[in-house]
Amino acid sequence: xxxxxxxxxxxxxxxxxxxxxxxxxxxxxxxxxxxxxxxxxxxxxxxxxxxxxxxxxxxxxxxxxxxxxxxxxxxxxxxxxxxxxxxxxxxxxxxxxxxxxxxxxxxxxxxxxxxxxxxxxxxxxxxxxxxxxxxxxxxxxxxxxxxxxxxxxxxxxxxxxxxxxxxxxxxxxxxxxxxxxxxxxxxxxxxxxxxxxxxxxxxxxxxxxxxxxxxxxxxxxxxxxxxxxxxxxxxxxxxxxxxxxxxxxxxxxxxxxxxxxxxxxxxxxxxxxxxxxxxxxxxxx
Numbered sequence: 001x002x003x004x005x006x007x008x009x010x011x012x013x014x015x016x017x018x019x020x021x022x023x024x025x026x027x028x029x030x031x032x033x034x035x036x037x038x039x040x041x042x043x044x045x046x047x048x049x050x051x052x053x054x055x056x057x058x059x060x061x062x063x064x065x066x067x068x069x070x071x072x073x074x075x076x077x078x079x080x081x082x083x084x085x086x087x088x089x090x091x092x093x094x095x096x097x098x099x100x101x102x103x104x105x106x107x108x109x110x111x112x113x114x115x116x117x118x119x120x121x122x123x124x125x126x127x128x129x130x131x132x133x134x135x136x137x138x139x140x141x142x143x144x145x146x147x148x149x150x151x152x153x154x155x156x157x158x159x160x161x162x163x164x165x166x167x168x169x170x171x172x173x174x175x176x177x178x179x180x181x182x183x184x185x186x187x188x189x190x191x192x193x194x195x196x197x198x199x200x201x202x203x204x205x206x207x208x209x210x211x212x213x214x215x216x217x218x219x220x221x222x223x224x225x226x227x228x229x230x231x232x233x234x235x236x237x238x239x240x241x242x243x244x245x246x247x248x249x250x251x252x253x254x255x256x257x258x259x260x261x262x263x264x265x266x267x268x269x270x271x272x273x274x275x276x277x278x279x280x281x282x283x284x285x
Contacts, residue, residue, distance in 0.1 A: 001285045002229075003032035003059060004274060005239035007206075010263040013250035014039035015097075020052055025264075029271050033059030035239045036097065038090050039250070046096035053098055060097055061204065061237055063104040064090045071109035072129035073122040073156055080129050087133035087144070094142050101237070102137070103145035103178050103204050107166055108156040110149075122156060127170040134172035145178045145204045150186040152255075158187045160198040167201045177201045179229075180241070181220050182208035191225045199232040206241040207274060213260030215240060216273035226274075226281035238278065242266045 006026050012019055015036045023034055034053075040046065053060055066072065070083040087106060094102045107126045130144065137144045146166065148157040157163045160179065167177045177198050181191070188194040195202070207225070209218040216222065226238075245259055 001283050002205075002235055002238045002278065004271065004278065005033040005035050005059065005061060005237050006031050006267055006271075007035040007037075007063065007239055007241040009035075009037050009063075009247075009250070010242050010266055011246045012039075013037040013247050015049055016040060016045055017048060023052060023058070024056065026267060027056045027058055029268055030275070031058070031271065033061065033237070035061045035063055035237075035241070037250075038062055038064040038093055040093075043093060043096055046093045050096065050098040059237075060099045061101040061103065061239060062090070062094045062097065062099045064102060064106060065104050065110040066106045066108075068109045068112045071112060072106065072126040073108040074125065075121070080125060083129045084132045087129070088136050091133070091137050091140050091142050091144075095140050100141055101143045101145060101204060103147055105147045105149045105154055105157070106144075107146040108154055111153055113155055118155060123166055123169055126156065127166060130166075130170045130175050131172050134170065134174040138172075138174040142174070143203060144175045146175070147178050147180060147206075148183055148187070150183045158183070160184075160188065160194040164198050164201055176203040178204035178206065180206040180208060181222065181225050182206070182210065182212060182241070185210045185220050191221065192228050195225065195228045195232060199234070202232070202234060203236050205229065205234065205236065205238050207238055208241045209260075211260050212241075212243045214242070214266045214273075215270040217261065217269075222274065222277050223281075226277050230281040230283045233284070235284070238274070240266065240270050240274065242270070
């Protein structure tokens with residue numbers, strides 16, 4: 001049976017003790033765990049978080065991105081080497097907070113475009129980096145889970161077909177894939193086909209409304225997505241990923257210019273809405 005998580009990006013891209021009360025409140029709402037972005041540079045903060053989560057009996061997953069200076073698809077060997085080093089650092093922090101899963105669009109640099117047709121060499125370079133990082137992740141007990149984004153945020157992997165191709169090209173047991181309802185709403189013809197395509201390598205899911213607000217308040221068909229996920233035997237995390245302007249630097253970096261829904265409304269109403277649909281979807285217990 002999948003577990004329901006909540007991504008703290010609704011408040012912050014850099015976890016600290018200041019947000020421990022938020023985590024405690026999420027526990028009271030009924031979440032099984034949280035997801036954090038790896039913006040915090042102090043390793044000790046991740047270790048303190050691990051202690052809190054252990055006391056609360058909550059799980060955790062992690063998400064990260066890479067920039068142009070550490071682009072896995074870059075033709076520059078030094079840039080790709082930096083990408084491997086950066087992913088290793090993120091894997092270490094994933095271990096520090098007690099997580100076994102690091103997801104995100106780290107197959108290529110976020111919001112970095114060549115303004116040219118995609119080249120096969122770009123996928124091969126990305127796979128080379130993911131393979132090297134996968135070796136490091138394997139010894140750490142961490143699963144690397146690249147994410148396809150919409151065309152306005154990346155170009156290398158927009159669809160589940162592209163992402164599955166990259167994962168299979170990487171050919172590493174610790175590199176798998178995730179599905180995000182927000183990006184699928186933009187890029188995929190149907191959620192059913194998208195989920196069916198990625199199912200053989202699927203280990204993580206983000207549940208996100210079309211406008212990144214409260215799940216159930218927009219036009220993403222969560223019933224269809226969850227029923228399809230149950231049908232393919234998915235049993236990993238189902239994590240709400242929603243954004244706000246609570247962290248202005250992060251919001252500006254991802255073009256979030258207004259509040260879609262109050263963060264605690266997202267957490268509370270999203271939990272009630274998705275628990276109902278998860279229960280009705282037919283997941284195996």
